[in-house]
Amino acid sequence: MAITAQDVNKLRKMTGAGMMDCKKALVEADGDFDKAIDIIRKRGQAIASKRADREATEGAAIAKVDAAKKHGAAIVLNCETDFVAKNESFVELANKIAELAVSKKPADLEALKNEQLEGASVASKVTELSGIIGEKIQLSAYESIDAESVIAYIHAGNKIATLVGFNKSLDEQVGKNVAMQVAAMSPVSVSREDVPQSVIDHELEVAIDKTKEDQVNKAVENALKKAGFNLYIAENEEHINEGIMKGNITEAQADEIRKLKADTADNARKNMNDQMVQNIAKGRLNKFFKDSTLMEQEYIWDNKISIAQYLAQQDKELKAVCFKRISLAN
Numbered sequence: 001m002a003i004t005a006q007d008v009n010k011l012r013k014m015t016g017a018g019m020m021d022c023k024k025a026l027v028e029a030d031g032d033f034d035k036a037i038d039i040i041r042k043r044g045q046a047i048a049s050k051r052a053d054r055e056a057t058e059g060a061a062i063a064k065v066d067a068a069k070k071h072g073a074a075i076v077l078n079c080e081t082d083f084v085a086k087n088e089s090f091v092e093l094a095n096k097i098a099e100l101a102v103s104k105k106p107a108d109l110e111a112l113k114n115e116q117l118e119g120a121s122v123a124s125k126v127t128e129l130s131g132i133i134g135e136k137i138q139l140s141a142y143e144s145i146d147a148e149s150v151i152a153y154i155h156a157g158n159k160i161a162t163l164v165g166f167n168k169s170l171d172e173q174v175g176k177n178v179a180m181q182v183a184a185m186s187p188v189s190v191s192r193e194d195v196p197q198s199v200i201d202h203e204l205e206v207a208i209d210k211t212k213e214d215q216v217n218k219a220v221e222n223a224l225k226k227a228g229f230n231l232y233i234a235e236n237e238e239h240i241n242e243g244i245m246k247g248n249i250t251e252a253q254a255d256e257i258r259k260l261k262a263d264t265a266d267n268a269r270k271n272m273n274d275q276m277v278q279n280i281a282k283g284r285l286n287k288f289f290k291d292s293t294l295m296e297q298e299y300i301w302d303n304k305i306s307i308a309q310y311l312a313q314q315d316k317e318l319k320a321v322c323f324k325r326i327s328l329a330n
Contacts, residue, residue, distance in 0.1 A: 003027055011036055021132070058085040061141075061326050062098040063152035063161035072150040072163040073101035074326050075112070076141035077126070084135050085158070093129055094158070097122055101142060109142040143324035151175030155183045165322040174314050180300070181307060182323050187294040190320055195293065200285070207284035211277045212269070219268035220261050229257055294320055 003026045011022040011033060022036070029035035059078035065071065077094040084090055096117060106112040113123040120128070122139065130137040147165025153176055154161045162182040164175060181187075189195045224234050233243040234257045243249040249257070290296045295308040302310070311318040 003031060007031065057328060058082050059137075059140075059328055060085055060091055060094040060158035061154065061161035061328060062094045062158065063154055063163050063326075064095075064098045064102050065150045065152045065163070066102050069150050069169075070148065071102060071105065071144065071146050072152050072165075072324075073098060073105075073142065073144040074152070074161045074163050074324055075101055075139065075143075076161075076326050076328060077137065078140050078328065079133070079137050080135040084133055084137075087133065089129060090133065090137070091158070093125060097125075097139065101144065105144065106142070109139070112142045113139060141326045143326055145322050145324055147321055149175065151179050153179030153183060155180075160325065160327040162326075163324045164320055167319045167321050168315070168317065170311075170314060170318055174311070177301065178294075178307060178311070178320055179323075181297065182294065182325050184300055185294075185297055186325060187297060187323070188292045190293065190322060191295045192289040192293050195289070203288050204281060204285050207281035207288075208277060210284065211280045212272060215272060215277070216265050216268045220264045223260055223264040224257070227256075227260060229253075229260075233257075234261065294323060 003023060007026055008022045011026060025036040025039040026033075028039055057078065058081055059076060061074065061076045063072060063074035065073075075094065075098045077090070077097060079085055079090060097112070100115055100117055100122065101112055104112075104115050106115055113121065113126075115122050117125050126137050126139050143163065145163050145165045147167070149166045149169045151164050151166070151170075151172070152161070153164075160183045162179045164179045164182055166175060166178075188199065221231060224231055230243070230248070233239050233249060240249070240254050240257060244251060244254055290298075290306075296306050299305050299307055299310045305313075307320065311320065
C-alpha cells in the first residue's frame with residue numbers, strides 16, 4: 001500500500017524516530033502501525049546487541065522527590081556521546097524514568113526496568129530510544145531514600161545527582177546546599193557512627209602502615225644528616241648512581257650510604273614505639289572522619305564550620321540522616 005507523508009509523520013509522533021526510519025518501518029509493515037512500531041523497537045534491540053561492548057559513559061544523572069518531599073529517587077541513564085546526552089528525547093526519557101521511580105518506589109534497578117512506562121516496560125523504552133538515536137543506551141543506576149524531609153540536587157550538565165534526607169523539615173536552600181556538598185565532596189557516610197567497621201579497620205591499617213613508614217624515613221633522614229651525607233644524593237639508587245657519575249661521592253661512600261640506610265631502617269622497625277604509632281594513626285583516622293563523613297566535613301562555602309554546625313545554625317535539632325550520590329561514573 002502507498003505510504004503517505006501523513007502516515008510517516010503520525011508514526012514519527014508516536015515513536016520519536018526519524019522520518020526515514022518511520023517510512024522504512026511503514027513500508028516493511030505494509031502500513032500496519034503496530035508492526036511498524038515493533039520494527040523500530042527491534043531495530044533498537046539490534047543496535048543494543050551490536051554495541052554491547054561499547055562504552056556508554058556519557059548520559060544523565062537525575063534526582064527527584066515526591067510532592068510530600070518524604071521520598072526521593074535518583075537514576076543514571078547512560079549513552080555513548082555527550083551530544084546524545086543533551087538530546088531532548090534522551091533527557092526527557094531520563095526524567096520520566098526518575099519520575100516513575102519516585103511514584104512506584106521499585107525495590108531495585110531490575111524492578112525499575114520492569115515497571116510500565118507509557119504502555120511498555122522501562123527496559124523496552126530504553127531499547128526503543130537506542131534504535132531511534134542509534135547509540136547504546138542503558139539504565140545503569142537507581143537509588144532511593146525516605147526521610148522526614150528529602151532534598152534532591154542535580155549538578156550542572158546532569159553529571160551528578162544527589163538525595164539528602166533530614167530529620168525534620170527545613171528551608172529548601174539549606175537542604176540544597178547540603179545536597180551540593182554531597183555532590184562536591186562525595187562523603188562515605190552521614191557520620192562516623194555510620195561508617196562500616198570494615199572501612200574503619202582498613203583506614204586504621206593504612207594509617208598505622210603510613211605512620212610506621214614515616215617514622216622509619218624520619219630515622220633514616222636523621223642518620224644521614226648526622227653522618228654528613230647529602231639527602232638528595234642518598235634519597236634513592238638513581239640519585240646515588242647519579243652522584244657517583246658526577247663525582248660527588250665515591251663508590252665507597254655509596255656503599256656506606258646504602259648500609260647506613262638499611263641498618264637504620266631495620267633498627268627503627270625493631271624499636272618502634274607502638275603506643276606512639278597507635279596515637280598518630282588514631283589522629284589520622286580522625287582526619288579521615290572529618291574529610292569523609294558528611295556531618296563532620298568542612299562546609300564548602302565556609303570552611304570555618306562543619307556541616308553539623310551549619311545545620312545547627314538553622315535549627316539546633318536539624319540533622320542529615322541519609323544520602324545517596326550517583327554519577328555517570330557509576
